Amino acid sequence: MLRSLHIEPRKCTGCLQCEMACSYENEGVFNPARSRIKVFNFHEEGRMVPYTCTQCAEAWCLHACPVEAIVVNHATGAKEVLDSRCVGCKVCTIACPFGTVNYQQATGKVIKCDLCGGDPACAKACPTQAITYVDADWTGYDRMRAWASRTDAQPAAGTPA
Amino acid sequence: MGWHNKVLRVNLTAGTCTPEPLNAEWAQQYLGQRGLATKYLVEEVDPKVDPLAPENKIIFATGPLTGTAASTGGRYSVITKGALTGAIACSNSGGYFGAELKMAGWDMIICEGRAAKPVYLFIEDGRAELLPADGLWGKSVWEVDEIIHRTHQDPLIRISAIGRAGEEGVMYAGVVNDLHRAAGRSGVGTVMGSKNLKAIAVRGTAGVRVKDPARFMQAAAAAKEVLAGNAVTGQGLPKYGTQVLMNVINEVGALPTRNHRDVQFEGAGHISGEAMHEPRPSDGKPNLVTNQACFGCTIACGRISRIDQKHYTVVNRPEYWSASGGLEYEAAWALGAATGVDDLEALTYANFLCNEQGFDPISFGATVGAAMELYDMGVITDAETGGLRLVFGSAEVLTTLAELTGRGEGFGREIGLGSKRLCEKYGHPELSMSVNGQEFPAYDSRGIQGMGLTYATSNRGACHLRSYTVSSEILGIPEKTDPLASEGKAGLVKAFQDATAAVDSSGLCLFTTFAWTLGDIAPQLDAACEGEWSVDRLLETGERIWNMERQFNLAAGFTAKDDTLPKRLLTEPAKTGPAKGKVNELPKMLPEYYQLRGWDAEGVPTGETLSRLGL
Numbered sequence: 001m002l003r004s005l006h007i008e009p010r011k012c013t014g015c016l017q018c019e020m021a022c023s024y025e026n027e028g029v030f031n032p033a034r035s036r037i038k039v040f041n042f043h044e045e046g047r048m049v050p051y052t053c054t055q056c057a058e059a060w061c062l063h064a065c066p067v068e069a070i071v072v073n074h075a076t077g078a079k080e081v082l083d084s085r086c087v088g089c090k091v092c093t094i095a096c097p098f099g100t101v102n103y104q105q106a107t108g109k110v111i112k113c114d115l116c117g118g119d120p121a122c123a124k125a126c127p128t129q130a131i132t133y134v135d136a137d138w139t140g141y142d143r144m145r146a147w148a149s150r151t152d153a154q155p156a157a158g159t160p161a
Numbered sequence: 162m163g164w165h166n167k168v169l170r171v172n173l174t175a176g177t178c179t180p181e182p183l184n185a186e187w188a189q190q191y192l193g194q195r196g197l198a199t200k201y202l203v204e205e206v207d208p209k210v211d212p213l214a215p216e217n218k219i220i221f222a223t224g225p226l227t228g229t230a231a232s233t234g235g236r237y238s239v240i241t242k243g244a245l246t247g248a249i250a251c252s253n254s255g256g257y258f259g260a261e262l263k264m265a266g267w268d269m270i271i272c273e274g275r276a277a278k279p280v281y282l283f284i285e286d287g288r289a290e291l292l293p294a295d296g297l298w299g300k301s302v303w304e305v306d307e308i309i310h311r312t313h314q315d316p317l318i319r320i321s322a323i324g325r326a327g328e329e330g331v332m333y334a335g336v337v338n339d340l341h342r343a344a345g346r347s348g349v350g351t352v353m354g355s356k357n358l359k360a361i362a363v364r365g366t367a368g369v370r371v372k373d374p375a376r377f378m379q380a381a382a383a384a385k386e387v388l389a390g391n392a393v394t395g396q397g398l399p400k401y402g403t404q405v406l407m408n409v410i411n412e413v414g415a416l417p418t419r420n421h422r423d424v425q426f427e428g429a430g431h432i433s434g435e436a437m438h439e440p441r442p443s444d445g446k447p448n449l450v451t452n453q454a455c456f457g458c459t460i461a462c463g464r465i466s467r468i469d470q471k472h473y474t475v476v477n478r479p480e481y482w483s484a485s486g487g488l489e490y491e492a493a494w495a496l497g498a499a500t501g502v503d504d505l506e507a508l509t510y511a512n513f514l515c516n517e518q519g520f521d522p523i524s525f526g527a528t529v530g531a532a533m534e535l536y537d538m539g540v541i542t543d544a545e546t547g548g549l550r551l552v553f554g555s556a557e558v559l560t561t562l563a564e565l566t567g568r569g570e571g572f573g574r575e576i577g578l579g580s581k582r583l584c585e586k587y588g589h590p591e592l593s594m595s596v597n598g599q600e601f602p603a604y605d606s607r608g609i610q611g612m613g614l615t616y617a618t619s620n621r622g623a624c625h626l627r628s629y630t631v632s633s634e635i636l637g638i639p640e641k642t643d644p645l646a647s648e649g650k651a652g653l654v655k656a657f658q659d660a661t662a663a664v665d666s667s668g669l670c671l672f673t674t675f676a677w678t679l680g681d682i683a684p685q686l687d688a689a690c691e692g693e694w695s696v697d698r699l700l701e702t703g704e705r706i707w708n709m710e711r712q713f714n715l716a717a718g719f720t721a722k723d724d725t726l727p728k729r730l731l732t733e734p735a736k737t738g739p740a741k742g743k744v745n746e747l748p749k750m751l752p753e754y755y756q757l758r759g760w761d762a763e764g765v766p767t768g769e770t771l772s773r774l775g776l
């Protein structure tokens with residue numbers, strides 16, 4: 001079974017524990033600037049939205065890489081960057097429609113989410129379960145259940161609490 | 162580690178930014194942030210200095226856990242000699258600014274002198290420079306935030322700034338970071354303004370490392386579990402914020418109302434945390450949009466609110482329709498109960514203005530309350546107010562005064578003096594509900610006895626954050642004591658003061674201590690930075706910090722006579738509620754407190770106490 005990071009922005013408080021867990025896991029330092037996941041604060045609306053790579057099945061970054069430095073980890077489905085091959089040409093950063101693979105001046109390579117080899121540090125660190133690691137086929141399951149619980153119970157549609 | 166061992170010294174007179182090593186020996190004695198920066202201040206500044214003179218300094222300091230993954234590890238403090246009080250000032254703030262400063266590779270910024278023309282400090286990792294602030298002066302905190310982000314084309318810059326209140330000499334101007342988090346009290350923003358320093362903007366990509374990462378992650382994770390499992394930090398604060406207290410404190414009869422004339426407010430329910438969740442009749446939406454965390458915080462007590470677009474304060478003013486920092490308890494109390502106003506939207510608007518122009522809602526609201534009492538007595542009249550009728554309970558008066566005070570205009574200039582100077586000016590110093598010039602926060606010491614001693618002995622003027630005995634007296638944390646009894650409170654206050662001084666020096670938020678003891682904090686500190694950080698060592702450090710602050714204030718000219726409360730609290734009994742008939746029993750508590758502190762009858766630390774603490 002493949003699993004995906006499942007992000008629910010409505011639960012996010014903007015604490016950045018995920019960013020610190022990610023930078024610590026991958027680089028041994030607390031440093032949001034080195035995090036593969038970023039939390040965006042739309043402050044005028046009071047919305048915090050975590051965002052990272054969704055591990056496309058047909059990954060633009062992987063196909064675009066001229067030196068095959070981005071490879072599939074078949075155990076997790078993650079598209080991983082091989083530092084030993086990456087030449088820092090940044091073509092993948094152009095190809096990715098979502099902007100989730102990024103260049104690092106400090107190393108001359110790109111970084112992106114690799115699902116931490118199947119044990120995502122961000123999901124473990126999130127205090128509100130805004131990030132969970134769930135069956136890739138059922139990221140909508142919780143929302144379905146929430147709506148299902150209301151079916152027949154409520155005359156008008158609204159947002160399940 | 163935990164430290165970069167790097168301090169930025171900014172000489173505003175000379176226009177220079179110079180790195181220097183952190184005094185590692187002092188970091189061992191004073192931990193960081195509040196303690197360490199105060200040590201720098203007492204070594205470098207004459208206690209008798211005029212707070213607004215160039216010879217005063219203003220320090221922006223992080224703690225060893227700021228910028229780490231410890232829960233709430235994002236705090237910084239602003240340390241200076243306070244404009245409002247003339248005493249040592251240390252104002253703590255969350256948001257993201259403090260962590261960003263640490264991420265950039267700096268532990269502390271010391272600003273000295275005075276710039277000839279307005280400037281702002283721009284820091285990008287190791288590079289720091291003073292830039293002209295001509296285009297920023299006269300602007301609000303919110304405008305400054307927008308202009309700096311636009312100028313430097315980087316949305317991730319974190320900014321700490323003063324608004325117009327800090328420029329106009331409002332005596333309780335604060336320093337506001339990340340739009341609505343504030344080092345709010347004691348006039349630290351007034352000092353920043355006196356130095357012509359408009360803002361500090363930081364972008365940091367260097368990161369933070371700790372001494373023993375594996376042990377640190379373990380200690381931090383265990384401590385986070387404690388926060389999550391605790392009813393206050395895991396449920397009450399995320400859901401209601403500190404506003405969870407409004408109804409509770411009203412019920413125990415300790416909600417100071419109308420300048421402390423009363424101890425219960427009939428409108429409390431309308432301005433409570435619960436009310437912020439209620440859909441408004443006008444638009445069907447609640448005042449509260451969401452809760453928000455500061456950097457690293459797994460509690461997330463912050464309030465994000467939206468004002469009803471049809472409310473009189475913001476009709477046709479879309480600039481106030483966005484979500485922004487909402488009411489926390491102290492602000493809701495000061496803007497509301499202290500003035501007798503129970504219009505939640507008006508309070509939210511006044512709170513927005515406090516953030517926008519950078520002034521302390523506690524001192525502002527309490528000063529408006531004092532002015533209303535003077536008006537009620539006929540001492541202040543329409544002639545002085547420019548026709549504003551300062552009646553208790555008037556939302557229009559409150560919001561108009563918030564507008565005027567933030568801009569330093571009209572009667573707002575008088576309100577900007579703070580209640581002590583205002584009441585003195587009108588011949589009624591006894592009506593200023595303050596200690597050493599700083600207004601009380603939201604707890605009436607007739608109904609919570611320990612808070613009377615807390616206020617009277619607080620090193621930064623009346624303040625709840627120096628020893629929050631409400632925890633014990635009302636909430637039963639860590640142990641329930643009787644709020645109406647003064648017995649045993651001297652020891653309680655001392656214990657809270659010492660522990661709090663240590664927490665304030667660590668980089669963590671004081672609110673963790675609803676769930677954490679120093680036993681949860683020590684292992685995180687010990688794994689993060691040099692020194693054998695144990696509970697005992699933290700308590701001793703806290704006591705050292707407390708006595709150092711006391712020494713500064715004594716040298717500044719304060720004496721035991723200043724360890725007191727306004728006459729009203731000592732002689733006018735509470736009229737209603739569980740504390741009915743009570744006054745504060747400070748005279749019973751104070752001598753015992755001096756004794757426990759190892760101070761003489763004049764409140765001066767004895768030689769023995771000083772040498773025991775290595776002072």
Ligand code: SF4
Binds near residue numbers: 026114119120122
């Ligand atoms: S799964 Fe791992 S690499 Fe991916 S965003 Fe989360 S912490 Fe970072």
Ligand code: SF4
Binds near residue numbers: 014016018126127129
């Ligand atoms: S850890 Fe969770 S709550 Fe905190 S910022 Fe990340 S997604 Fe949001």
Ligand code: SF4
Binds near residue numbers: 673
């Ligand atoms: S508890 Fe509240 S104030 Fe403290 S760090 Fe968390 S969000 Fe900020």
